[in-house]
Amino acid sequence: MKKYLILVLMMCLATVSAFAQRKALVIGNSGYGSNVLSTSLNDAQLAADAFAAIDYEVTLHKDLDYPSFLRVIEDFKATLSTNDVAVFYYAGYTVQDSNRNYMMPYLGPKGKSPDEHVISVDVVLEAISRAYRSFMILESRQIGKPFPKNLCSKDKGLAEIIYLRPNQGFAMADAPSSQLKAQGDKYSIFTYTLFEKITSGMIDFPELMQETTEAVQAYTKNSQKPYWQSTLNAPFSFWEQTQELKYRFRLPGYRSLEGGGSYNF
Numbered sequence: 443m444k445k446y447l448i449l450v451l452m453m454c455l456a457t458v459s460a461f462a463q464r465k466a467l468v469i470g471n472s473g474y475g476s477n478v479l480s481t482s483l484n485d486a487q488l489a490a491d492a493f494a495a496i497d498y499e500v501t502l503h504k505d506l507d508y509p510s511f512l513r514v515i516e517d518f519k520a521t522l523s524t525n526d527v528a529v530f531y532y533a534g535y536t537v538q539d540s541n542r543n544y545m546m547p548y549l550g551p552k553g554k555s556p557d558e559h560v561i562s563v564d565v566v567l568e569a570i571s572r573a574y575r576s577f578m579i580l581e582s583r584q585i586g587k588p589f590p591k592n593l594c595s596k597d598k599g600l601a602e603i604i605y606l607r608p609n610q611g612f613a614m615a616d617a618p619s620s621q622l623k624a625q626g627d628k629y630s631i632f633t634y635t636l637f638e639k640i641t642s643g644m645i646d647f648p649e650l651m652q653e654t655t656e657a658v659q660a661y662t663k664n665s666q667k668p669y670w671q672s673t674l675n676a677p678f679s680f681w682e683q684t685q686e687l688k689y690r691f692r693l694p695g696y697r698s699l700e701g702g703g704s705y706n707f
Contacts, residue, residue: 462574464527466493467518468502469511471534471548482533485581485633489531492637496681498529508547508559515561519569528573529680530566533633536582541601545582564605571607575678577647580614581633584621606673611647613654613670622666631661632668644679647672 470486473479483504490502503514522528535546537560544560563578570576584599598621603612615632616622635657639650651670659667 462525462527463523464498464529465518465521465573466490466498466500466529466531467514467570468493468500468531469506469514469534470502470504471532471546472505474535474546474549477535479534479583481628481630481633482581482583484629485533486531488629488633488637489533489579492641493529493531493680495641505548507549508561511545511547511561515566515569519572522570522572524572524574526573526575528570528576529579530570530577531579531581533581533630534583536563536580536584536600538599538601541604543600543603545580563600563603567603567607567610567612571610575609575611575674576607577611578613579636581630582614582616583623602669603671606671608673609675611670611672611674611678613651613668615658615666615668617667617669620667631658631666635661640680644681646677646679647674650680 466489468486468490470483471479472482486502486504490500494500501514501518503510506514518528518530532545534548537544537546543563545563545566546560563580567576567578570578580600582600599616599619600614602618606612613636615630632654636650636654639645639653639657645653651668651672655668655670
């Protein structure tokens with residue numbers, strides 16, 4: 443059955459590949475004031491390197507303030523066509539307010555900004571839906587207190603995604619309403635495991651996420667369970683093995699796992 447699925451995947455991808463471009467926007471924000479997320483920039487770099495290795499056109503940004511964050515999203519949206527595959531990856535702090543999810547801009551070491559705004563997850567999902575197939579991956583952490591000042595909700599973690607556009611996939615590091623705090627020193631287990639599997643061969647998106655979820659749960663002793671959804675209308679694999687890797691890519695090795703949250707190098 444698995445061999446048959448791989449054959450179907452290859453046929454579907456071969457049909458689309460002649461016209462589609464595969465593009466990834468990767469953003470890593472390292473903190474908000476004294477709340478520093480030690481893994482986010484490494485996670486973003488790892489994601490960018492992995493996507494580049496499987497021949498995606500990658501745009502990588504780190505520590506974006508609010509105006510820059512918005513501009514980068516608009517610029518990425520402008521590059522997308524109806525034949526493309528688009529992926530948005532974000533590593534950094536997030537917040538939920540009244541069942542709506544937001545990503546935080548970088549505010550520097552003092553956490554000061556003239557505009558303490560946040561970026562709506564729904565707005566980005568809409569922007570990338572301009573592509574034929576689009577995906578959002580969130581390696582998110584919560585500060586544990588409301589942000590900004592006008593968001594008074596004490597909701598923990600992110601909310602479930604209520605609405606995905608057609609042909610979209612969504613994944614985040616932990617289950618809805620679970621407050622996954624900053625931990626580890628180098629890479630998060632979710633990002634590490636996800637890209638280890640993405641670069642290992644053709645894996646249909648639901649199977650990819652199921653395998654990633656099981657691996658993360660095993661490493662964290664069930665304290666972290668990734669969450670995902672999909673409205674894809676056909677099998678999809680991030681890596682099309684109709685061609686070789688653009689260049690040799692190997693994930694860094696690891697010695698041990700601490701705190702259920704990251705690989706340490």
